[in-house]
Every structure is written in C-alpha cells, then in structure tokens.
Amino acid sequence: MIDIQKIRADFPILNQQVNGKPLVYFDNGATAQKPLVVIDAIEKYYKEINANIHRGVHTLSQLATDAYEVSRNAIQKHVNAKHNHEIIFTAGTTFGINLVANGFAALLKEGDEVMVSHLEHHSNIVPWQLLCERTGAKLVVIPMNDKGELNLEEFEKLLSDNVKVVAVNHISNALGTVNPIKEIIKKAHKVGAAVLIDGAQAAPHLKPDVQDLDCDFYAFSGHKVCGPTGIGVLYGKEEWLRKLPPYQGGGEMIAEVTFEKTTYADLPHKFEAGTPNIAGGIVLGTAIDYLNEVGFDNIAVYEQELLDYATEKLLQIEGLRIYGTSEHKASVISFNIEGIHPYDIGTIVDKLGVAVRTGHHCAQPIMQYFNIPGTIRASFAFYNTKEEIDIFVEAVKKAKTMLS
Amino acid sequence: MTIQEIQEEIVDEFSMFDDWMQRYEYIIELGKSLPLIEEQYKTDNYSIKGCQSKVWVHADEQDDKIVFTADSDAILTKGIIAILIRTFSGHTPQEILDANTDFIDEIGLKEHLSPTRANGLVSMIKQIKMYALAYQAKH
Numbered sequence: 147m148i149d150i151q152k153i154r155a156d157f158p159i160l161n162q163q164v165n166g167k168p169l170v171y172f173d174n175g176a177t178a179q180k181p182l183v184v185i186d187a188i189e190k191y192y193k194e195i196n197a198n199i200h201r202g203v204h205t206l207s208q209l210a211t212d213a214y215e216v217s218r219n220a221i222q223k224h225v226n227a228k229h230n231h232e233i234i235f236t237a238g239t240t241f242g243i244n245l246v247a248n249g250f251a252a253l254l255k256e257g258d259e260v261m262v263s264h265l266e267h268h269s270n271i272v273p274w275q276l277l278c279e280r281t282g283a284k285l286v287v288i289p290m291n292d293k294g295e296l297n298l299e300e301f302e303k304l305l306s307d308n309v310k311v312v313a314v315n316h317i318s319n320a321l322g323t324v325n326p327i328k329e330i331i332k333k334a335h336k337v338g339a340a341v342l343i344d345g346a347q348a349a350p351h352l353k354p355d356v357q358d359l360d361c362d363f364y365a366f367s368g369h370k371v372c373g374p375t376g377i378g379v380l381y382g383k384e385e386w387l388r389k390l391p392p393y394q395g396g397g398e399m400i401a402e403v404t405f406e407k408t409t410y411a412d413l414p415h416k417f418e419a420g421t422p423n424i425a426g427g428i429v430l431g432t433a434i435d436y437l438n439e440v441g442f443d444n445i446a447v448y449e450q451e452l453l454d455y456a457t458e459k460l461l462q463i464e465g466l467r468i469y470g471t472s473e474h475k476a477s478v479i480s481f482n483i484e485g486i487h488p489y490d491i492g493t494i495v496d497k498l499g500v501a502v503r504t505g506h507h508c509a510q511p512i513m514q515y516f517n518i519p520g521t522i523r524a525s526f527a528f529y530n531t532k533e534e535i536d537i538f539v540e541a542v543k544k545a546k547t548m549l550s
Numbered sequence: 551m552t553i554q555e556i557q558e559e560i561v562d563e564f565s566m567f568d569d570w571m572q573r574y575e576y577i578i579e580l581g582k583s584l585p586l587i588e589e590q591y592k593t594d595n596y597s598i599k600g601c602q603s604k605v606w607v608h609a610d611e612q613d614d615k616i617v618f619t620a621d622s623d624a625i626l627t628k629g630i631i632a633i634l635i636r637t638f639s640g641h642t643p644q645e646i647l648d649a650n651t652d653f654i655d656e657i658g659l660k661e662h663l664s665p666t667r668a669n670g671l672v673s674m675i676k677q678i679k680m681y682a683l684a685y686q687a688k689h
Binding site: 165486487489490493494497505519520548549 | 571578
C-alpha cells in the first residue's frame with residue numbers, strides 16, 4: 147500500500163504554488179521529482195566524501211570509490227544482472243544507446259539490418275540511423291497499429307538472418323504502451339540478433355529483470371527514477387560488452403598506454419572513460435533504494451488506479467481522443483481535443499498550475515502515423531493523487547471552453 | 551496611426567486586464583481578427599522556423615507599404631501574430647525596420663509565454679523585419 151501523505155512529504159518540490167495555484171506535476175515522463183533522501187545524499191557527498199575515484203590511495207578517494215561501487219552493486223541487484231561489471235554508468239539512456247550503436251559499427255557490414263519500432267523515441271532511432279549510414283546496413287521498422295501496439299506478426303515476417311540488432315523500448319514515452327519485449331527478445335535471438343531495450347520510460351514503473359528478459363542491453367536514465375540528471379545505466383551482457391570496442395578513450399578506461407599500443411581496462415571501466423559523474427552514480431543508488439522501499443508492486447497498483455481514474459474522467463470531455471489505447475499501458479495519457487492545438491491547451495493548463503508535456507514527445511513518427519502535430523501528455527507518478535487528476539481535468543475543461 | 555501610436559494603443563488595451571486569464575481571452579479574440587493568409591501561401595516557404603506550432607506569414611506591397619497576412623494552427627499563436635500584424639501592417643519598410651518592439655514586454659506577453667513560445671515570438675518579429683528589409687532592398 148502507498149501511504150500517499152508520507153510519500154508526498156518526501157518530495158518538497160510538490161508542496162509549492164506555480165502561477166498562484168498549487169502545483170500539479172504530471173510531466174513525470176519527462177523527469178521525475180526527487181525525494182529528500184536523494185537531495186540530501188547529493189549534499190552529503192559534496193560535504194563529506196568528494197574525491198576522485200578508482201585512483202587515489204587517500205581515504206576520501208577510497209570512501210568515494212566504495213560508495214560508487216556500492217551503488218553499482220545495488221543497481222546490479224535491482225535489475226538482476228549476473229555480474230556487477232555488466233552495469234555501466236552512463237550519462238543517460240541516450241548515451242547508453244549511442245555507446246552500443248557506435249560499438250556495432252565495428253561488427254556490421256552492408257546488407258545487414260538494424261531493426262527499430264515505429265514506437266521509438268528519437269534517441270532510439272537516430273543513433274541507429276547514424277550506424278546504418280556508417281556501415282551501409284539497412285534500418286527496418288516494426289510497424290504499429292491504431293492502438294499504439296507493435297504488430298508482432300509483421301515483426302516476425304521482417305526477421306531474417308540479416309537482422310543483427312533489434313532496438314525497441316520497453317514502454318513508449320509518447321503513448322505509454324508496454325511492449326511485449328520478452329517475446330520480441332526471444333524471437334530476435336532465434337535469428338541471432340542482439341536486442342537492446344530502451345528502458346527509459348519503464349524504469350520508473352517496474353523492476354526489470356534482465357536475466358529473465360534475456361535482453362542483451364538495457365538502458366535507462368537516473369533522472370526518471372527520482373535520481374539526479376546526467377547519470378544513467380547501461381546493462382550489457384558480459385559477452386556483448388567484451389565484443390564491443392570502447393566508445394570513448396581517456397583516463398580510467400585503460401590498462402596500459404604506450405604510443406605504440408593501448409590496452410583497455412576490464413569491464414566495466416572499459417566503457418567509463420574520464421572522471422565519471424561520481425555524485426550522480428552514488429546518488430542513483432540512493433534513488434533506486436528509495437523506490438524499492440516504496441515497492442514497485444505498490445507503485446504498479448497505485449499508478450494503475452491513477453491511470454484508470456484519469457482515463458475515465460478525461461473521456462467524459464466531449465471531443466477528447468486518447469492516443470495509445472493498448473490494454474498494456476503505463477500511467478501515461480496522450481490526448482488531443484478536436485479542433486484545438488495541443489500547445490494552446492498546454493499553455494492554459496500551465497497557468498492553472500498543471501505541468502504537462504505538449505508536442506511530439508521526440509517521437510515524430512508516431513505523430514505522423516496519427517497525422518497530428520502533437521499531443522498533450524499527462525504522465526503520473528506514485529506521488530500523484532486523484533485530487534490532482536480532478537484539478538487537471540477541470541483545467542482541461544476550462545482550457546477547452548476558452549479555446550473553442 | 552504610426553507604429554508607435556498603435557503600440558501605445560495595444561499597451562492601453564492590455565492594461566485594462568488585471569489577470570492573465572483575461573489577457574489570454576483577449577489574445578484569443580485578437581486571433582480571430584487576424585487577416586488570413588491565402589491558402590496557396592501556407593507552405594514551407596512562408597512558414598516561420600522556431601515556432602512549435604505552425605505559423606505562416608506573407609507580405610505584399612501596396613502603395614509602398616507592406617501588408618501582412620498570416621495564420622497558425624494554434625489559436626494563441628494566431629493571437630500573438632495578430633498583435634504583430636496590427637502593429638506593422640500598412641507601414642513602409644523603413645518604418646517597420648525603425649520600430650522597436652519593447653511594447654511586447656509592456657503588455658506582459660513574454661512573461662506569460664513559455665520559453666519556446668517566446669522564441670517563436672522573436673522569430674515572428676525577425677521574419678516581419680526580414681520582409682521589410684527585402685522590400686526596402688527592392689527599391
């Protein structure tokens with residue numbers, strides 16, 4: 147059970163007014179708010195143990211290194227990775243995907259295929275397009291249907307021995323669809339393709355089990371799981387991480403450097419060049435511990451309630467259409483009101499204290515599919531309430547009256 | 551009326567409202583009075599980059615004066631471009647180029663626009679001045 151009063155007390159930012167109204171923060175898909183334990187942990191790091199890691203013999207460096215590696219272990223446990231060196235700290239999901247796509251440049255040739263889906267965020271399209279440009283490989287797209295679900299029959303037809311990589315998201319950021327990735331991974335493996343899962347939108351809502359999923363890569367961002375910005379995680383199966391060349395060169399990622407030849411450090415350091423985001427890495431562990439304390443089972447039940455409640459209330463507004471109507475959805479509602487531009491609604495509800503996202507959500511192909519300029523997206527977190535949904539629905543109604 | 555006088559008039563109108571809601575309602579009203587661009591000009595050539603909604607602006611010359619028409623798929627954007635067109639339309643290129651746009655701040659428009667919209671506003675003004683510059687160069 148979620149004790150909502152207790153949880154909301156953990157998030158100081160929620161207790162404020164914007165534009166003279168109490169803040170209703172429904173832009174959690176863009177970034178999550180931070181609980182006090184996270185904010186305090188950042189301060190504590192800089193006040194007490196700030197030092198560079200993995201290189202000093204002095205005490206502070208040891209303390210910082212220990213804290214950083216404790217966090218790596220916590221994340222390993224969280225995603226159920228087999229080894230802690232399969233957890234690479236990155237700057238975020240985008241960085242993780244680019245790391246993998248860049249690495250595959252050494253493994254692909256003309257005639258190979260890279261598969262993404264119609265539901266992807268630009269971050270899981272563009273790195274692969276760049277890869278295809280470099281290697282002559284072809285980008286293949288898994289189509290979607292009107293409910294915003296992937297067409298698995300078509301997916302199977304598109305699969306062949308030419309497909310070397312399949313990159314799909316766990317949950318669509320624009321529509322909220324939860325994709326059947328376990329099935330996709332299984333089928334992709336049958337043709338020998340590696341599978342990368344963009345877990346940016348899933349990580350705030352569920353606990354991914356990378357061994358059960360059997361994915362080859364799983365990327366997510368710290369800031370969407372109540373952690374700091376500029377830190378993220380790339381899980382990679384050991385065998386794949388050994389196959390891929392380093393992404394960036396520099397300190398920390400080397401074993402030995404001479405002008406003739408450099409040998410690389412072992413995993414995970416091979417992919418962690420330069421001084422990393424130490425505070426971010428440490429505090430991401432704090433954030434994940436916090437979420438696990440709240441409990442992902444509790445989060446799932448509570449967010450489903452919010453989603454059902456908001457869906458029902460919104461659909462009572464005449465002319466309102468929800469995009470993304472799969473039965474398997476995260477707490478995300480993307481919608482438009484007939485004849486009104488999403489920006490107009492977003493602007494008015496902001497003045498009423500409600501923060502939502504408007505636009506194409508970095509997923510233009512989805513907007514092209516529905517032939518719309520964008521949507522209004524409300525994305526709920528476990529610290530949101532039904533009362534906030536009521537305020538939001540009233541704000542949308544008021545905007546509709548003003549704008550039509 | 552000179553551009554300066556029109557701007558003062560607009561500032562006056564906006565000063566009557568005490569809250570943002572009324573201002574927005576007025577902007578929406580103004581959007582409805584926008585001299586609409588002909589459909590044939592609603593193309594990429596006439597669209598303004600930097601706006602998150604679509605905006606098209608067209609300029610014509612009549613008796614040495616520039617007459618603007620425009621449209622947008624978002625109502626608030628239509629209102630904002632209507633304010634600009636009311637200010638600048640029917641003036642000579644030189645007058646348009648000489649005009650300052652401080653009145654935008656005075657009517658409190660910018661503070662009520664999100665940064666993306668404010669950037670769009672800057673792009674619209676830039677485009678209008680570009681048209682003026684182009685017509686001036688023609689002479």
